[in-house]
Amino acid sequence: MTTYVADDLSVLPFTHEVKAGPYVDPPRETVRDSLSKLGVWDRSFSPEQLIEWMDAAGIEKALFPAQVAGTWQVSYETVAELCAGHPDRLYGMAGLDPEDIMDGVRKLEYGISELGFIGAHVYPHWLEIAIDDRLFYPFYAKCVELDVPLQIQVGLAFQKTRATVGFPAAVDRVAVDFPELKIVGIHLGYPWEREMVAVAWKNANVYIGCDTHPPSTWAPEILEYLSGDGREKCMFGTNYPCLDFSEAIKQVNDLGLDAETKDMLLRRNLRRLYKLES
Secondary structure, three states: OOOOOEEEOOEOOOEHHHHHOOOOOOOOOOHHHHHHHOOOOOOOEOHHHHHHHHHHHOEEEEEEEOOEOOOOEOOHHHHHHHHHOOOOOEEEEEEOOOOOHHHHHHHHHHHHHOOOOOEEEEOHHHHOOOOOOHHHHHHHHHHHHHOOOEEEEOEOOOOOOOOOOEOHHHHHHHHHHOOOOOEEEEHHHOOOHHHHHHHHHHOOOEEEEEOOOOHHHOOHHHHHHHHOOOOOOEEEOOOEOOOOHHHHHHHHHOOOOOHHHHHHHHHHHHHHHOOOOO
16 A cells, blocks of 8 residues: 655646647747756656556645646646546646636636636746736636635746746735735745745745755755745645656655654645645
């Protein structure tokens, strides 16, 4: 019987079909370019393989974004189908699509109300729209109305064709304007972790997604925060395929956290925020 020790805040829907389709189709820089640069392009999966890898690492549940990125997307239906095969293990998040604002807002509500997604997700870099741009504000209001957390990509744009628009200070503006919006700044805010911590410390509605970057490389500011004032506000993730499940768990174990802090980071905080507590 598998002993589960963690849940994963963010896993890309990197199935073999997605790898062969939307991840290579766009006319500009593709996801393939980014994942190849990271050396992880060969890590696509079938749903069965994914569950095997999660079991081997002790990861029970994982969240998947329906990705909206301007020139490409992974559809809501694709993510819903992936999650439907393992409804107690895999959960979808609705990507924000600001191309047509009202249509996008209705799409967001459809994902939550009809497809059973448990949160929302946005890529400001891929969309080339700053986090605090007014185009996103109707979506933020709808997330409050639906009472779902929103993951926002925060930090440096990795793609060489994309300007950085995901600064932690912009999260502060949104958090102040929408104090009821539960915001998860994913990717640690790298390389501005100190600023990300300051924004999370200031705003009760801002959380930090500790994903994408190996735990062995986490900045001292992140480690200090998740061991102190931020014990209830930091959540583990891999953003697989960026991190290997088992290696990421091993590196968390090597951080020397006390048992309660580690459990909060790996499981309890995510389950409380996303209402997955059993």
